[in-house]
Amino acid sequence: MNIRHRETFRSAPESEALAAGARACAYLRVSTGRQAESDLSIPDQRKQIAAFCATKLWSMLAEYVEPGASAMDDSRPEFQKMIERATDDDRPFDVVVVHSFSRFFRDAFGLEMYIRRLAKAGVRLVSITQELGDDPAQVMMR
Template sequence: MTTNTAVRFEPASSSPATIRVASYLRVSTGRQAESDLSIPDQRRQIERYCAARGWTIVEDYVEPGSSATDDHRPAFQEMIDAALAPPPMFSIILVHSFSRFFRDQFQFERYARKLAKNGVQVISITQDWGTTR
């Protein structure tokens, strides 16, 4: 007796979509630019961090010689505009430390909430704030 049994093949599970990252690199002083917080050093550390996780950097936003005490920073504003455009071209803004993004905690939280509403998260490679990624 032969039994015809339909066999259903599931496609091989593909890897999850690549996480797309924007790096934000900033120094406020010439002294920082020459020390271990230099733009090239921040970039190298962020590239290693992404490589270890299989993340892809899709854009670098570089702000040499700008203070993070306010949001009057051209590269910062360009990055925020890109992050808030539907759909955003990246889901993570990666910084060396949160102070690179904003020094004022209230302003940091304001931007973080605004970005989160569009699915974008701010993550530091040196400070863990209980992120989900």
């Protein structure tokens, strides 16, 4: 196994609150050709997210893939499809899983806005490499 592709999964507080059997979707994104060829490639993100979900006993129901898209704004078609589906009235997902929050959104304000939009629909955002807490101090830090 190539060491640079090896990932240690953190046990994030928000991921521990989700029970086995949680319904997950993955969001996979690269913005550059260099990322696509490195350890952040779409196949690497997919493999790492699948392994993370397997350890949590979460069911991976959908995947949204955005190659060559910047995360500086939300004008990404697959991102918008995922958000719309995740916030549908039928609540198809319990969690959106990303490799890191920079794959989801690069702007802190945008990240927080979408975290709150998902939370209103009962959906959590979980990064397999970064912790994100819900207590008031951690929300303020975000």
